[in-house]
Amino acid sequence: MAPHLSNEEFFSSLTDLLSKTSQKARGSVFLSQKPLIDGVSTAAPSILVRATDGNTNAPNPKSQSKDGKITKKASSKDKIKFSTVVKVDDLEAFYTRYADVCKAGMTGLKKRDRSKRKAKGKGGAAKATKA
Amino acid sequence: MPYLPTSQAFLEQSAQLLEAYPDTTRITTKYHFPTETPGARAKRSKSQAKKAASTTSETTTTQTTSAPVASLTLKTYNPTTGIVLQYQTNKIAEVSRLITGLGKLASGADVASLGLSGAGGGDVEMVDAPAVVEVVPASAPAANANAGQGGKGKKKGGKGKR
Numbered sequence: 001m002a003p004h005l006s007n008e009e010f011f012s013s014l015t016d017l018l019s020k021t022s023q024k025a026r027g028s029v030f031l032s033q034k035p036l037i038d039g040v041s042t043a044a045p046s047i048l049v050r051a052t053d054g055n056t057n058a059p060n061p062k063s064q065s066k067d068g069k070i071t072k073k074a075s076s077k078d079k080i081k082f083s084t085v086v087k088v089d090d091l092e093a094f095y096t097r098y099a100d101v102c103k104a105g106m107t108g109l110k111k112r113d114r115s116k117r118k119a120k121g122k123g124g125a126a127k128a129t130k131a
Numbered sequence: 132m133p134y135l136p137t138s139q140a141f142l143e144q145s146a147q148l149l150e151a152y153p154d155t156t157r158i159t160t161k162y163h164f165p166t167e168t169p170g171a172r173a174k175r176s177k178s179q180a181k182k183a184a185s186t187t188s189e190t191t192t193t194q195t196t197s198a199p200v201a202s203l204t205l206k207t208y209n210p211t212t213g214i215v216l217q218y219q220t221n222k223i224a225e226v227s228r229l230i231t232g233l234g235k236l237a238s239g240a241d242v243a244s245l246g247l248s249g250a251g252g253g254d255v256e257m258v259d260a261p262a263v264v265e266v267v268p269a270s271a272p273a274a275n276a277n278a279g280q281g282g283k284g285k286k287k288g289g290k291g292k293r
Contacts, residue, residue, distance in 0.1 A: 021162070
């Protein structure tokens with residue numbers, strides 16, 4: 001497995017991956033986080049953050065088979081994956097940045113709708129009186 | 132495994148799960164576009180074109196690309212117990228709140244601190260749902276209200292498609 005990226009490199013790769021996926025409007029991006037336990041130290045563990053496209057951006061094997069070649073499965077070489085380790089002290093700064101990157105990159109999601117927001121505010125008020 | 136009705140509920144329950152099994156629990160975030168059949172794609176682009184025609188002011192601001200709406204699924208999974216908690220959204224407005232929530236979970240925040248931050252940082256419906264454990268009946272109607280709103284959103288989408 002490729003070595004972990006620095007936090008900075010991780011963000012640039014993630015920005016790239018998210019924008020590519022959003023542009024294509026197809027495929028997925030998987031992000032995972034888990035504590036990195038070494039079993040020795042009792043201090044709060046670092047967090048391992050991984051990102052992958054799950055090989056969902058690989059070409060469709062059905063469309064490829066037209067030109068005679070039959071690809072049995074998507075080659076795992078095309079899979080994009082990278083990871084980084086976040087130290088406990090950097091967690092807050094990392095996640096602030098992470099949130100920004102995700103928000104900027106996930107353009108395929110629904111934009112904030114002003115008119116709906118107004119309706120929601122009304123609903124909230126009604127709810128408050130009920131409670 | 133259940134999809135939780137609100138992001139707040141998801142974060143709280145995840146915090147509890149992490150508290151119970153800090154070593155083995157992991158959180159995954161999936162940003163994904165739906166797979167579409169060609170028929171569904173044609174239908175959607177048609178309805179979008181119709182919408183664009185009716186609201187002329189919006190055509191200038193929004194791109195007229197026929198991209199499907201992506202969605203974001205958060206999943207907290209503990210392999211040893213097999214517990215999965217999920218939350219799904221398609222609103223960009225929720226993303227940064229969710230991710231900062233994940234950050235708090237990663238740094239080992241407990242339920243109480245999450246609840247407080249939710250009340251302070253939540254800009255929409257979380258305001259009157261303080262996550263104190265004793266106020267369970269108060270938070271229950273809040274969850275219901277949210278579910279209702281989700282239903283409304285779905286209905287609107289249905290109309291647009293026709």
